[in-house]
Amino acid sequence: MKHCKVAIGVIGLGLLAATGAAGAPAARRARIGGHFEALASTAEARGEAAAVEQARGLGLKLRVRGGQTLIPVILEPAPGLTPNDLNDVSITNLGGLLDARSRHYVRALVPAGALRALSRDPNYSVTRTPAVPFENGGLGPLRSEAPALTGADLFHTAGLTGVGVDVAVIDLGFIGLAARIAEGELRNDTVSIDYSGTGIESGTSHGVGVAEHVADMAPGARIHCIKVSDEVDLQNAADYLAANNIPIANHSVGWVIASYYDDTGPISGIVNESHDVDGTFWAVSSGNSQRRHWRGGWTDADADGWLEFAAGDEQMNVATSSTTATFFLNWNQYGASVTNLDFFVYNKSNVVVAKSEAAQTGAQDPSEALSFTYQSASAPYTIRVKRLAGPTAGLDMTIFGFYNDVEYFTAASSCTDPANAHGAFAVGAINQVNWNLALPGVESFSSQGPTNDGRLKPQIAGPDGTTSKTYGNVGSYGTSFSSPTTAGAAALILAQDGSRTAIDLENLLSAWAIDVGAVGPDTVYGAGLLNLELPTCMDDADCQDASMCNGFEACVDGLCVNGAPPSCADGLACTTDTCNAATNACEHAANHGACDDGDACSADFCDVALGCQASPVVNGTVCNDGDVCTTADVCTDGACGGGDLNCDDGLFCNGVESCSRASGCVAGTPPCSSDGVACTTDACNEATNTCDHTPNHGACNDGNDCSTDACDLTLDCQTSPAANGTACDDGNACTTVDACTNGACGGSGALNCDDGAFCNGAESCNPASGCVAGAAACPSDGVVCTTDCNEANDLCYQPSDAACNDNNACTSDLCHPVSGCVVTQLCAAALASETFESNNWTGGVGWRAGWTAAGDSGIINTNTPHGGTRHLRLRRNTGVLTRALNMTGVISPRLQFWWKATSFEGAEKAVVQVSPDGTTWTTVHTITAAQANNVYTLADVSLAAFAPYSSNFRIRLKAQMGDTSDLLYYDDLQVTGLR
Incomplete structure (x- = not known):
């Protein structure tokens, strides 16, 4: 990727129930999610150790208790029950323990061998593996560049540092938290809470780097560092925000296959409920999955059951990045998975190295997940998807990877949950070194919208590659760090006016953003670059400039906004009405051109009191009365008129001309019409002013050689027989001597068509076309080395060995009269x-x-x-x-x-x-x-x-x-x- 190892977001490995925008998940028909079934089956077939190894490869957070490795399981109570109604007897009887509760979920830790038995417990409607979190960030010392780039420094100078505002950083681990507090990077009153039960300073230092970015933007805010590992912990964290009146949260974590990235599922549901009901502003990283994501419909041109990722290509290459490669497939059939897909990875020898073949037969979630160890010697690796059963019409599929890019990556719709939630203010990333360019491109990994249901994401873009103590001096890369910068900006805005709601914060951040890319909000930058505007006023009185031309100025969100300018219109169409800021008065300038009515016989002008006025021009002024049948038009007492136009051209053959008011002079009707005799040429003689009719004997030719044709001026064409013996053509190609007899043409003598050649066959004569070749004496036998017909000796199909000679000394070449060329190999x-x-x-x-x-x-x-x-x-x-x-x-x-x-x-x-x-x-x-x-x-x-x-x-x-x-x-x- 960039300079460092960069994590992405939360990858959900379990089959997760779809939820509404906020609240408990919808009822499920299946008791076991697809990956839960896979682990249970592995434990039964190959033992607990194999199931544990499979779970570890898929990214599940395993726990060790009493020397035994336990698998985390998310349980949803049966209808009518809540998590608090359940005890842990059935779980402890299976060798497990009830680890945590939230308002909607229970997390149990059980041995792999007990998974199947746990799924039969009637107290639970859904038994599934949890979603698996991973970070949307990378590496980065000290104070971030973000305050100077985004305008936060101006807030600090004005005394606005976030004092009185609480911000929660909800993340996967906080290694180094105590050290950052001791160094002064974080405040001494920083709060830490661990809902995962694994220790606040374990797992990763990612959360501390995120918290540093909040502190650099809002150094006066108190930060609550909250560690989570699954949806049980995330829901408990959201409840903590509500109980402690914490108005702002940052979540630089992504989750996959918990939904179809369409504002549903448990992860988005938790964020939406916290936002909509509790009023919490959630800054969420959009994700680092732009090149680790593919989305498309089902294409299978050769109908062999394998998905084509591109035209004719059923394999998608996996790029080298991480030695452990994990991928997730899901599709748009949550709640009714009628299409059963299987998921595979092959190495360069076309050997399957990983596969996921969970069943989808109606009630299971439409998802598959697999993991394998990337070895360069076996690369390239390819992803493939097989349709086992079910329809493909309208099927839409998505693939996400943990840390490995894919060949046919899809930038659009690459945001992970909960960035797709309507309650999340999703943040993309732009490298801080490019921030001040006219068009700074987003990071090549920064996830883009829209959501799979077509909504705009992300909401804004913030800087990354910024400095922090946690990540040394290589820069904090990833949307994990542009997101807390935005959360810190929200804290400054809230500190300036504590009455602002989450919606107010979202609207202000969007309104103040610097628009780049496509005009208006778009799916790459959202509203644009994160930008803070320092308040310039407290009330409307601070904005008045004593100029009536600005209208009444108002103070809106700390910034002066001009009012509507006054109307200076005087009601006259021929005046130009303006407000003069120098004189603080309305002015009305005469526009004489606006009064021109197009009449050449009137003088038009604008009177600033009366409007348009007119008076007659001097008699004799040239004008145009619009009548094409008049000439020499002039004005008389304000009216335009002229004399009659003479259209006669003095020619007899044109007829008598006249004038049309529509088109002017029009030709008359010619005096010489047809005499009705078809063979005469009718013409008008201008010299004699008469009509002439001349005979055209050629017009009477009927094409008969045995008749004489002539034109009579009165009787039209007349015909008489030609002299006997006159040469003619009787139309028969098979006669040789043609002559006229009593006006009819006839022929004598027969045409000899024989050309004396054997191979042509016997010729004959066709009266219509003459001599016709006969049928070939020797039709082609299709053998390339035989002569079909030999004219010299009148023989058919003679073989020729020479025709088969390939000029190769190592072959014997002979012609067989039926088989053709026969080649025998003579040399090795x-x-x-x-x-x-x-x-x-x-x-x-x-x-x-x-x-x-x-x-x-x-x-x-x-x-x-x-x-x-x-x-x-x-x-x-x-x-x-x-x-x-x-x-x-x-x-x-x-x-x-x-x-x-x-x-x-x-x-x-x-x-x-x-x-x-x-x-x-x-x-x-x-x-x-x-x-x-x-x-x-x-x-x-x-x-x-x-x-x-x-x-x-x-x-x-x-x-x-x-x-x-x-x-x-x-x-x-x-x-x-x-x-």
Whole structure:
């Protein structure tokens, strides 16, 4: 992540009941939550130790009592009962104890083997594992930069430090609390309360770093440090706030799968009730999960039952960050989980390393959780989701991780609970070094909204990367520290006016925020950057400036606000009315242009007392009366008019022109119309002022070669037969001599279509199209190496071996008249090879899998490889490599490789062995001390003796030397043969 190890928030591992906005959770049908069932099943199948290890991996806070490890369980009383109605007899009879109560919940600690029995107790309606908390922060000495950046220093200078205000820091641990009080980082009257029962200074120092940020912003406020571990403790903490009139709380902790991040569930319910009923202002970290969160609908394009995180990709990579990786999946079916999903993590060898297969059949919570140890040698790891049963229409899923980023992360809707609660003032984070930029980006991990039900989150953004004593000099990174800065700001505002409510604090912080990013509140910055405005007034009298133009000034939330300016309107449309601050009076300036009525025959002006006035202009003033049929328009006694327009153009053929009031001069009707004879050309003769009609004999041509056509001016087209013997076309392509006889065209003689070629078949004549080719004598046989038809000898389907020649001296190529080209292999080919250039045990081609390497063996780039830059080295008597290939159907196989050895002594040697079955090994090549001259030598070994060959034929390279100075090298190894 950044400079340090950063925790996120509370990850809920149990199946949690959905609650209303404030109050007890809704009734549940299932007695056992999904992860509770998983732990109970593990205890029954594999014993208590296995169940305890599974619970630890999922992040549950285990307790040790009397040498026995106990698992925490959250119990919800049956209808009609409260936690105080229950005794601990049934729990102690199972070897457990009743550890804590709140208004709605009971926390029991029981052995793993007693989980199933506890779920059968009729006094409890729900038995589940608790939500698991984790921090939304990281690292950070001394006084934070936040007071100077946010304007809190101005409050301090004005004497407003939070005196008289109590602030609660509700967190997971306070290691170093006493030391910070002794050093003066926290006040001596700081209160500490531990609801978890594990000790205030245990678990983590996170809460102390958070408290320091509250103290730096509001050094006069008294801080209550309250340690919690689950929802029982959180509810007790909320009740403590109400009982002690504590108006402000900070919770830099996140929780997952307690709800579908939609303002429901026990965690959000506790915060909402405290806010809505008790009036507590809750500053809550939005979360550090932007890159550790995925959300989407069900996509399965290939219908194989596996979720696609991106187009065609059913695997989502997990990034390296923490060695213990924990992930949580849930979906939008709380209260009715009709879709059953399973959750898996695979390593690079496609082996399952973690899985969660809780059943969802209607009443169980829709959630899965898993944990595994991240080992670089097995990376990359991938997350996968399988649909076991149920519908996918409308399915919406969310995945959160503890400390590991995911490949297809979703920034939107990445806030953890209770930041999604309507009663939480959620805070994002901006690095303090970027705070004063024009557009400071939020931290890359800062969670964003909206909530899964579409509400705006976060509410504001505060600085992180700030200084504190707890975290040394590397900076306090995470929304864990922007949130208490905001809580401290709220304490200063409340100290300035103690009557303000939680809603007032939220409204003021939002109103004073500096808007960045998209205009207005958005899902990245909320209202904007945290900003405190120092009060400038106490009442309205402090704001009056004696200027009537500002209106009546008022004091609102300590700041002067101008009133509505006075109305200086005089009711006249042609005056410009303004308030003159210099003279403290209304002024009305004449605007003559506003009186122009568009009439050229009137003079218009503005009178500041009477408004618009008008008088006639001088007679003869040029104007436009708007009539296109008049000309030479002038004004006469204030009216515009003109003489008639003459439209006659003097042309006979145009007809008589006229004037249209709509469009002006209009052409008349032409005098020469058609004479009704289709073959004449009708025209108007302007020279003679007459209409002319000219015959067009071409218009009478009927396309018949055996007729003569002409135009008669009176009778239209006339036709007579052409002379006998006139050449014509009878339209029959199969006749050769066409001539007219008595006005009709006929032909004689037959067309000869035979082209004398064998392969074309017998030609014929079609009267419409002429000669037509016959059917091919030899239709194609589809064989590429045969000649379908040979015109030279009138033969069909002659094979040609030359057409099959692949120019490979190692093959025999023949043409079969039916099968086509038949290729026979004459030379051996490489079946598998290895050059060791890939520098790993999976290189080479043709093998079933990678090398199995043991002992002192390795791929190196020193001591001159035979080819390339790398070769294999074996040392001592431990270096062994084994690899398998498929030899089924191989003829005359050979094993070829280059080797060299050095420093062999006495009986030291190395062998190459083969095994058809992986059990019985036969030595086929031996290297002794006499051959150890450090020169590469080719070995060519026949494997013919091992026929018939198996599909899992193995080769083994084995060192049998004394120490690391005895060196054996192999390079450019291959197996050849005919298949």
